[in-house]
Amino acid sequence: MIRQFNGMKKMSNINIFLHIFSSLLTTILLIKVLSYVAKKIDLVDKPNPRKKHNGNIPLIGGIALFSSLLINGYFFNLLDNESTILIGAGGGIILLGSIDDKFCVNWRVRLIIQILLAMISIALLDIKVTNIGPSPLRLPSDLDFLSIPITILFIVVLINAFNFIDGIDGLASTLALSSVIGPYIYSENYFSAIDLIFITSLLIVTFYNFSDDPKNKIFLGDAGSNFIGFFIAITLLQKSQPNVHNFFPIQPVEILWIVAIPLLDFYSVILRRWRKKIPITSPDRTHIHHIFIRVGFSNKMAVVIITSVNMALLSIGMVISSYGSHFSILAFISAIFLYNYFMKHAWVMAKYLKS
Numbered sequence: 001m002i003r004q005f006n007g008m009k010k011m012s013n014i015n016i017f018l019h020i021f022s023s024l025l026t027t028i029l030l031i032k033v034l035s036y037v038a039k040k041i042d043l044v045d046k047p048n049p050r051k052k053h054n055g056n057i058p059l060i061g062g063i064a065l066f067s068s069l070l071i072n073g074y075f076f077n078l079l080d081n082e083s084t085i086l087i088g089a090g091g092g093i094i095l096l097g098s099i100d101d102k103f104c105v106n107w108r109v110r111l112i113i114q115i116l117l118a119m120i121s122i123a124l125l126d127i128k129v130t131n132i133g134p135s136p137l138r139l140p141s142d143l144d145f146l147s148i149p150i151t152i153l154f155i156v157v158l159i160n161a162f163n164f165i166d167g168i169d170g171l172a173s174t175l176a177l178s179s180v181i182g183p184y185i186y187s188e189n190y191f192s193a194i195d196l197i198f199i200t201s202l203l204i205v206t207f208y209n210f211s212d213d214p215k216n217k218i219f220l221g222d223a224g225s226n227f228i229g230f231f232i233a234i235t236l237l238q239k240s241q242p243n244v245h246n247f248f249p250i251q252p253v254e255i256l257w258i259v260a261i262p263l264l265d266f267y268s269v270i271l272r273r274w275r276k277k278i279p280i281t282s283p284d285r286t287h288i289h290h291i292f293i294r295v296g297f298s299n300k301m302a303v304v305i306i307t308s309v310n311m312a313l314l315s316i317g318m319v320i321s322s323y324g325s326h327f328s329i330l331a332f333i334s335a336i337f338l339y340n341y342f343m344k345h346a347w348v349m350a351k352y353l354k355s
Helices: 013-041 061-075 081-103 107-125 144-165 171-185 193-210 221-239 254-258 260-275 288-295 299-321 325-344 346-354
Strands: none
Touching: 013 061, 013 193, 061 081, 061 193, 061 221, 081 107, 081 221, 107 144, 107 221, 144 171, 144 221, 144 260, 171 193, 171 221, 171 254, 171 260, 171 299, 193 221, 221 254, 254 260, 254 299, 254 325, 260 288, 260 299, 260 325, 288 299, 299 325, 325 346
C-alpha cells in the first residue's frame, strides 16, 4: 500500500500509476539524453587494470535519478519545504560527485563539503537523532549534546558507505532499494510519493546498470552513490522523528539495521586499511562483493546474496529492536564483530557458500 508520509492523504490508484509511469518514462529519456552528453564531454568511466568493464561507460546514473526526482516532484507538485530542501542539498551532493567523477576532487575537500551539506540539511529540516528509542531497561537513551554530531556523522558515513559499496554492477542500487522498501514491510506506513518516484527511477537506473551492452550500460558514478547515501540518510532520519502524536514510524536504532551491509562493510574496510597503515581512501578489491566475485560467483548472484543478507539483517534487527533499543545496539555491535570475523575468513566461508 502507498500513502503520503508526514500525515498526507493516501494516494489514489490513478495517482500511483501516474507517478510510476511518469518516473519510468522520465528516467529512460534522461538516461538516453545524458548518456549522449556524457560521451561528448568525456564524463565516462574508462577500463583500467582495476576496472574490468568493456568500453567507456557514462557516469550519469545518479544525475538521471536526481533529475527524475526533481522533474516529477515539480510536475506533481510534491516539492513542499522539506522536499525542496532535500532536493536542493541533494543537488549539492550531485554537483560535488559529478565534479569528482570528471576531475577527481581531493578527499578532504569532499569531506568538508559533505559535512557542510549535512549541517545545512539538519538545520533547515530540523532533523536530528535525539535519542536511541524506547527500552525496558532503565538506562539513559537521550543523546543530549551528542545529538547533532551523531546525526552529522551518520549522514556523512552513509554517503561514503554507499560510495564504498558501489564496486560491482547493481549492488549499491539494490541495497538502496532494500533500504527504502524494507522498513515499510515491517510497519503500517504507506510509501510516500517521493519514495515511490525514487524507487521507480532507481529501478530503471539499476536495469541499465546491469546491461551487458556497452551502448546501453551506465554507472551511478560517485555522484549517484553519494546521492543515494544522502537521500536514504535524510529520509530515514525524517521517518525516525516523532510527529504530533509522538509516534515514531521507525525507531532511531532501527536505522542501523536498515542499512546494515553498507555500514558494516564501510567499518570493516576502514578498520582493515587503518591496521595496514594505508590511506583509508585508497581503492582496493577487498570489499565483500569483491570476495564473492573472486571466489567465482557471478556479478548478479553476488548482488542477490549480499542484498538478501541485508534484508535478513533488517528482519533480525526489527525483531530485536522490539525488545528495546539497548538490546538492539548491543546486537548491532555483535554484528560488527561477526562481520569482521567473516571478512577475516572470507575465502573459506565464500567457498562454502559456493559449494
